[in-house]
Amino acid sequence: MSDIAIHQLATAGTLSGSEILPVDDGTATLRTTVAAIRQGLAAAGHGHAMADVEGLQAALNAKVPLAAPVFTGAVTVPSGSAASTAVSPSGDRDTGLFFPATDTVALATGGAVRLSIANNGYIALAPADQRVRIIGSSNPNLDIENQAGADNEKLWRLNVNGGQFSIQTLTDAYNAAATAFQVARSGLSVTMVTVGGGIGNESLRVVVASGASRCITVTGSSGGDPAIGTSAGRLALGAVPVLPSYTVATLPTAAARGLIYVSDGSGGKRLAVSDGAGWRWPDGATVS
Structure with a gap:
């Protein structure tokens, strides 16, 4: 706004505000009142008062797109709780992510903590008495891989296939996995447990035989006779050994x-x- 000239008043007492003043805006001489000048010079008159910006935040928020908003900086949310999570689906505040402590993230469903990850990298399941169920295909695999994550970078696999449960160490994507531990079952009954290799190549086999309550068969070892021993001291038997x-x-x-x-x-x-x-x-x- 360009400068304006206000003509000096004659000497007078306290102004009431109704006095008429000539004002020169550079192009014409106008008339105004002292009260109008006072209002123009006041903070509220220039939009400085809080009352002048009430509703502005709501107006700005309304300009954010509700569908697929794009953020160009960090987004900060409150810590939340299991009952009122920080990030949740619409209308379901007790299900979602929240932050129970510094450097800790947690997942809640139905207002209860189900999983949390602390800054030491440990994953905690809660409540402690709850079961963990992994739902996959009829023959699911759980693979542990190194950082590269390619098929030939798998370290070991938890496998359920054809009624058999096994933990396998993998070499590459094309060679057969080496089974380190395997449980074979029929229905709900365990029929065989092997350690050190798949069935037929194991170092230790326990077979559930008809009429037998226990059985351990040592079928081989790497490059030599099967051996049962200790690193120090004697091997103590709790029963009479039976010789062939x-x-x-x-x-x-x-x-x-x-x-x-x-x-x-x-x-x-x-x-x-x-x-x-x-x-x-x-x-x-x-x-x-």
């Missing part, structure tokens, strides 16, 4: 050292030891 039983006519090969029971040994002898070349009684005599 043979007759003199059916003695197994003696190429490996071993201990067996011979049911028809001469002179009532029963315990036989292999020295790698033949079977002998504890006194050193050849089994006969």
